[in-house]
Amino acid sequence: MNTLYSKEIMKHFRHPRNVGKMKNYDGLGKIGNLLCGDILWLYIKVGKDKKGREIIKKASFSTFGCTIAIANSSLITTMIKGKTLGEAMKITKEKLLKRLGKVPPFKIHCSLLAVDGLSEAIYDYFLKNKKEIPKELQKRHERIQKHLKIIEERYKEYVSLEKKILEK
């Protein structure tokens, strides 16, 4: 069958891993790519490895979005499991795209959704645990929030509706 997307995308889309909300999460990244309207919530549970480094023990997601957004969310949760926070933060949009295979040009932003979701989840964890936030992460957080605000302003009505849905 001829399909629009690569095998790797379809694999994760058909059988997404780590779907759903996490109960006792340590970090939650809520990301809205309100440009297209897609939304991702990414949860992480942080633990320690044998060497005592902080690693991501578990990750899960909820996505309201396109095929690639779902595939990406699934992919990133599998990639970060067992990684130290530092390692996880090194995952870029380009790395995801490489794993995914060919993606139509207007679908490139979908990969950023997952990366931003992860970095916001880690930020959330640092903030809650009163840890020092790396400069890089702080910068990313500010960009994401700024971006979000601009878009939220533009899609005011939409955002309030989303909130209503969320509160249901």
Place this chain on the structure above:
Amino acid sequence: MPKTSKRIYLDYAATTPVDSRVIKVMLSYFSERFGNTMSLHSFGQEAKQALEESREVVGSLIKTKPTEIIFTGSGTESNNLALKGIAFANRKNGRHIIISQIEHPSVLEAAKWLESQGFKITKLPVDRHGLINLNNLKKAIKKDTILVSIIHANNEIGTIQRISEIGKICKGKGVYFHTDATQSFGKVPIDVNKMNIDLLTANSHKMYGPKGAACLFVREGTKIEPLLHGGGHEAGLRSSTVNVAAIAGFAEAARICKREMKKEVKRLIKLRDKLIKGVLEKIEESHLNGHPKKRLPNNTNFWFSFVEGESLVIQLDLLGISASTGSACSSAKLEPSHVLLAIGSKPHQAHGSLRLTLGRWTKEKDIDYVLKVLPGIIGRLRKISPFKKR
């Protein structure tokens, strides 16, 4: 439709397969009756005859004179010819053109371009079902208005405008009235005289004919300029060597539609209503887009809360069902459907939209299959979605 594997095509509004009866007619025009309609010899005359017969057949479907049909290469071309052709031929009488917010991109973009050329465009809003307000139209027509172009049946939500009333208003005010009937031609009865239509776009590949053939009905006496200048084909309105095979196919498709329309309309309405009823009953938080009654016999358009349409279409494709969506995620511009926004859909509503359009080879068991699998797919996607109801 040729059966290759289990696939259910429910995207007839995008394009249709060519009917085998049409293909049969077309075949002789490739290597036997291949002549150029402008040639004097018998090959040319053979082609010419086929062309003129086709004109008659296509025109008869909407009650025109054969000479009032101008064949073109696509619906987009016909729409461009109508707008730009009328605009430039009549600009001494005025520069104001009225369209609706839910036109096909080929009308919207042509109008936008005309705006850049100094024309004034009014875009009439529509109500939540997709109908324009007739009083608004009356008020919008000014002294310098030269053309009103309103889509007959909308390609996304299937809403059918009150075209006779619109025609009457335009006639009363003495402005040209064009309608894009791409989706309705051959599917519902149209009479350009009773409906007071001056120009009408029709397209072969939406009615089981080949791609590459379309037409513009231009009422006798209408002042219009061509887009393509050259050898003077199509009464000087569309120079280009005539694509006789495609046009003969278009005509055969029109002939079949005319013959079968009554029965087919009934059959499709039954299937359409079964699908609508089934979806709304079986799936929680599902909603119908478009008009409950004034809609194409083959069109359904829904929106589902908490899911996104592009991933829904891909899911359906995996199960062999071909559909489409107005979600931003499916458009290269990342914008939700302008039609859904025009009927007042919020972005998240457009985001979860799904269009299923039926056609000649849609069977009741196909509808049953959709009704069987769709609730599960929606459920699956809602499980992934953060907004699912708890």
